[in-house]
Amino acid sequence: MSNPCTGFPLSLSFAAMKWLPFEFALALRYLRPKRTSVSFITLISVVGVMLGVAVLIIVMSVFSGFHLQLKKSFFQFSADLTVRPMGGPIVEYEALADRIAKIPGVTGVSPIIGGKVMIETDPEIGAPAFDAPVLLGVDPDRMKTVSQVPDNLEAGEFNLRGNRLVIGYNFARSDGEFRLGVGDRVLIHSPKSIQEMRESQQSGEELGILPEEYIVAGVFDAGQKDLNDFMFCSLYNAQDLYGLEEGASALWVETTDPLELGPQKAALRKLLGEGYRIGTWEDLNPVLLAQVQVEKMINQFLMFFIVVVAAFGIASSLIIFGVQKTKEIGLLKALGASNGQVSFVFLIQSAVVGLLGTGMGIAMGLLVLKYRNQFLGFLRGHDVELFPEKLYGFRELPAQVVPGDLLWVCSASILICLLAGLLPAWNAARLRPVEALRSE
Amino acid sequence: MSDAVLKASDVGKTYQMGGQPLTVLSGVDLELRRGEFVALQGASGSGKSTLLQLLGGLDAPSQGEIIFNNRPLRLQSASDAAIFRGQHVGFVFQAYHLLPDLDALENVCLPAQVQRAPQARAEARARELLAAVGLADRMMHLPTELSGGEQQRVAIARALMNEPEIILADEPTGNLDTGTEAEIIALLAQLHRERNLTLLVATHDDVVAAAAERIVRLKDGRVAD
Numbered sequence: 001m002s003n004p005c006t007g008f009p010l011s012l013s014f015a016a017m018k019w020l021p022f023e024f025a026l027a028l029r030y031l032r033p034k035r036t037s038v039s040f041i042t043l044i045s046v047v048g049v050m051l052g053v054a055v056l057i058i059v060m061s062v063f064s065g066f067h068l069q070l071k072k073s074f075f076q077f078s079a080d081l082t083v084r085p086m087g088g089p090i091v092e093y094e095a096l097a098d099r100i101a102k103i104p105g106v107t108g109v110s111p112i113i114g115g116k117v118m119i120e121t122d123p124e125i126g127a128p129a130f131d132a133p134v135l136l137g138v139d140p141d142r143m144k145t146v147s148q149v150p151d152n153l154e155a156g157e158f159n160l161r162g163n164r165l166v167i168g169y170n171f172a173r174s175d176g177e178f179r180l181g182v183g184d185r186v187l188i189h190s191p192k193s194i195q196e197m198r199e200s201q202q203s204g205e206e207l208g209i210l211p212e213e214y215i216v217a218g219v220f221d222a223g224q225k226d227l228n229d230f231m232f233c234s235l236y237n238a239q240d241l242y243g244l245e246e247g248a249s250a251l252w253v254e255t256t257d258p259l260e261l262g263p264q265k266a267a268l269r270k271l272l273g274e275g276y277r278i279g280t281w282e283d284l285n286p287v288l289l290a291q292v293q294v295e296k297m298i299n300q301f302l303m304f305f306i307v308v309v310a311a312f313g314i315a316s317s318l319i320i321f322g323v324q325k326t327k328e329i330g331l332l333k334a335l336g337a338s339n340g341q342v343s344f345v346f347l348i349q350s351a352v353v354g355l356l357g358t359g360m361g362i363a364m365g366l367l368v369l370k371y372r373n374q375f376l377g378f379l380r381g382h383d384v385e386l387f388p389e390k391l392y393g394f395r396e397l398p399a400q401v402v403p404g405d406l407l408w409v410c411s412a413s414i415l416i417c418l419l420a421g422l423l424p425a426w427n428a429a430r431l432r433p434v435e436a437l438r439s440e
Numbered sequence: 441m442s443d444a445v446l447k448a449s450d451v452g453k454t455y456q457m458g459g460q461p462l463t464v465l466s467g468v469d470l471e472l473r474r475g476e477f478v479a480l481q482g483a484s485g486s487g488k489s490t491l492l493q494l495l496g497g498l499d500a501p502s503q504g505e506i507i508f509n510n511r512p513l514r515l516q517s518a519s520d521a522a523i524f525r526g527q528h529v530g531f532v533f534q535a536y537h538l539l540p541d542l543d544a545l546e547n548v549c550l551p552a553q554v555q556r557a558p559q560a561r562a563e564a565r566a567r568e569l570l571a572a573v574g575l576a577d578r579m580m581h582l583p584t585e586l587s588g589g590e591q592q593r594v595a596i597a598r599a600l601m602n603e604p605e606i607i608l609a610d611e612p613t614g615n616l617d618t619g620t621e622a623e624i625i626a627l628l629a630q631l632h633r634e635r636n637l638t639l640l641v642a643t644h645d646d647v648v649a650a651a652a653e654r655i656v657r658l659k660d661g662r663v664a665d
Contacts, residue, residue, distance in 0.1 A: 023552035026539075033541045331537040334498060335551045336526015336602075338519050434499045437537065 003229035014136035018125065023341050030321070039289035041317045042353065048310035049357025053413050057365030062372075064304045065398035070292055071258075073224035075207030075281040079110065079146035080261055082279040083268060087112075089247025097142075097251055103267045103284040104291035105256050108145025113137035119231075120211065121178055127245045130186075133168075135188070135231045137238020149220045149232070156182035156218030160234035162215035168228035172219040180216050183390040190241035202433050214242070225389070226288065307413050310357070311420040314350055318424035329428050330436025337413060339429035346425035347418065353416025358410050369399045381417035445638050446472040446495055450504035453490050464490045465661045466503070469474035472606065472640055477632045479652035480642040484521050486658040489610050492503040495640065496531060496608045497524040509605075514560045526555050530599030532609035536591040538583040544570060544594045546619040562601070569597035573627060579606075590619035596627065600635070609641040613648055 031042045040212050051093075052361055083100070090111070097109040117135045121128045140160050144150045149166075150158035153326060158166055165186055180186065193209040214233065222228055239245060251399045261280055268278050282289055322329070353405040368375070373396050376386055448470040453461045465487045472478055472495075482488050493499040495506060497515055506513040510527065515521040525531075530551075538547045545566055552562035570579050573593040583591050592612060599607050612628070613621035629651050632639050640646060649655050656665040 021556070022550070025553070029541050317572045327535075327537060328539055331533075331539070332550075332554070333522060334496075334525060334531050334537075335554050335598075336522050338522045339556065340519075432499075434493050437498075437533070 007063065009413070019222075019324070021344075023099065023339075025346040027345045027352065030325075030345070031352055031388055033067040037053060041321060044359045045310075045314045045317050045353045048313040049307065049354060049413060049417060050360040051072065051315075052307035053358050053361025053409055054364040054368065055306055055402075056409050056413075057362060057406065058368055058372075058399075059299045059303050060296065060409070061369050061399045061401045063292065063299060064402050064405065065400035067289070067292045069398035070224060070289060071281075073222050073227055073256040074289075076148040077222045077224075077227045077230075078281055079108070079254045080258040081253040081255065081268065082112075082250050082283070083253060083272065084250040084277045084279065086275050086277060089244045089249055090251065091247045093248040093251060099271060100251065100253055100268065103264060103271065105264050105267075106253055107256055108142070108254035110142035110146040110252045110254075111250075112234060112252050113235060113242055113244055113247075113249045115191065115238075115242050115249070117191065117241060118194070120187040120189070121180060122185040122187055122213075123179075131171075131178070133171075133229050133231050135233055135241070137233050137235045137241070143232075143420065146252045147154045152220060152222075152438070153217045154221045156216070158220075158232075158238075159217040160232060160237075163212060163214045163237065164233070165214040166218040166220055166232040167216055168217060168230050169221040170225065170228040171231070180219075182216055182218065183234055186214045186216060186218045188241065189213055192235060192241060192243040195235055212237075223395075226249045271431050293294075301307050307409075307416055311416040314417055315420035315423055316352060318346055318421055319427065322348075322424045323426050324438050325428075326431065329431050330433045330438075332432070333433035334437065340430075343425035343429040345426055347421045350416070350417050350421025354414045354420075356391060357417070358413045361413070362406065362410065366401065369401065372399060443473045444471045444507070445474045445509060448491065448495060448501075448504065449507060451491070451494060451501045451506065452503035453487070453494060453499070454502045456605045461608065463661060465494070465501075466487040468658075468661070468663055470656055470663060471525075472638060474605075474638055475632075475636045477579060477629070477637070477639045477651070477653045478641070479649035479655045480640060480658060481644065481646075481649045481655050482642075482658035483665075487661045488644075488658055489661065491644060492608045492610050492640065492642050495606075496529045498531075527602060528605050528639060530602065530604040530607045532592070532595050532599045532607065532612045534611035534614035536583070536588075536595045536615075538594055538598075540583050543580050543582050544575060544586065544597075547583070547594055548597045548601055550568075555602060566597070566601065567602050571595070572631070573597045586621075588616050589623055592616065592620075593626055593627065593655075596624075596631070600631070600637075606638045606640065609639065611643055613645065614642070621645070621647065642664055 010289040024119075027439065031039055033039055051371070097111060100106060100109045115132055116132050116138045118130065118132050120130050138160070140150065140158055143158070153166070154169055156166070160166065162324060166182055167186075171180045189211045193211070199210050220228075222230075235248065239247070242249070251265070253268070255261060258281060264280055268276075272278075332342055376397055379386060389395055448468050450469045451465060452463065453465040454461050456462070459565075468491060470491070480488050480491065490499070494501050497513065498521075500515065507525075513524065515524060539550065542550065545563070547567055548566035549562050552565070553559070565578065570576060573596055575590060575593055575597070578586060578590060583594070586594065599600075599609075609628070613624050616624060624650055628641065630638060631637055641652060643649055
């Protein structure tokens, strides 16, 4: 649509901007001159801010997603709280579990026995592989009330009857060392049997205890590399392997809100007294959780410099622009424009560049985040691995767009762009009209 | 009370050049009466442009005072000077100084927009002025699409936009060929007659000066007797 008075697109016409002060109209015209479709300097400035904002949003969202995924995988894998006695096993765990289950906000309680065992694979072809994973003994029915592992199996079923095992994905990976599948045999040497063999050797007997033979019944994927190193067997078998007879080493307690555990912890403390240690899902790997948070902050800090560099680009292009427009500034002043009006032309330009760049940066950032895994898959297809699963522990790149982070990035970016316009605006304001008109 | 719109009384201007004082104007007395067309003539470096700048509030005198409508012009701040220029003075420059990104109509509208005048009224007046300077069919053209003479006509229309009390023209034909120079002079004379403009034109050209009602000659920074 054209303006009949001026003949150029209504959106950019001076006359069409009757409601705008002339500073806005002039600034917009400088950003999109009538002689060309768009000012090259404007384009470069906007692209600079756009890239800075997009990269910042992508990095922050990936780290937020990484952190969230990590937390989720932790509290989906285990219960929210762990009750562990200070010394010895919990013998009357059923009775204690019933009492804990009555605490408001507690949705499930499950006994657990955990410890390291030595495993040996028994492949039909090739040499056996060895490892020493943590084997958790659980009651499958109660386990379902505290963990999502039984409901999220990659293969098989969560069946721990007899000598059956459910193993983490790390033992089943086709590119891994173990390559176990449902139905495969696994030999387990328990600490108890190893200790018994050593004691018999010391007493001069040659007691040989054969490893327990287990069959893989299911494979779980907890969504996080460290958690996929676990194995599950029945509580009964674990009692035998660790020599706990009728006891359990801890109770897993599930609550309604894993991020707000204060009331349940206080109630447990009151119920159990000082003889128990109460841990949370964060204790599964506190170092990793803290590390991700710190990495997010460090990356945020580093990536922020991209926006700062982009702002320097705006400042330098506006300073050059100011020099190029010296005579026009002088003319505006000769026509009666005040220092403030002339400054505003520059500030508006930097604000518009900031707003456009930030808006486009957000759009670009969100678009890249939406198609991140397709993009990574495409690169993987061309032998480029940006986020190796072995290093980061996730099979897909997680991302979480936090509105607070977006707000922070937008505000900081626009503010920096405005600050970038201050120096050129001040330069323009202090130009004396006579000198400006005389300049070459 | 005098009929003078603008008056220079014992006006002088001294610049500091490389730490040394350089006096460009000294003890200049000049009176510009309402509706008068005056040519300010002098050789290059005689101080014509400087005097125009002082009279138009673009610069401040080192000595003496400028009297506007019988009151000493006291421009205490850049803002005061901007208001004075915007409301009372129209400038025409040798180099036209049109904004290259605005078309003829927008360039003419600019002084009114700076003064926050209603857009519709400003545009109507700009159209009328462009028609008056013979550019009714060139309103949407950018300065680069206009000849030198046409650009100067746009600049003249722009100078008239806010209905200033004085038009100060600094070598308005300095960049033009002889034929175009005659057209611009004729246009200025015509506008002066039709609109009772108060016009002070600085020129070193006798042809331009001949069109004026009165000639004031500057020599070495002083009004020559």
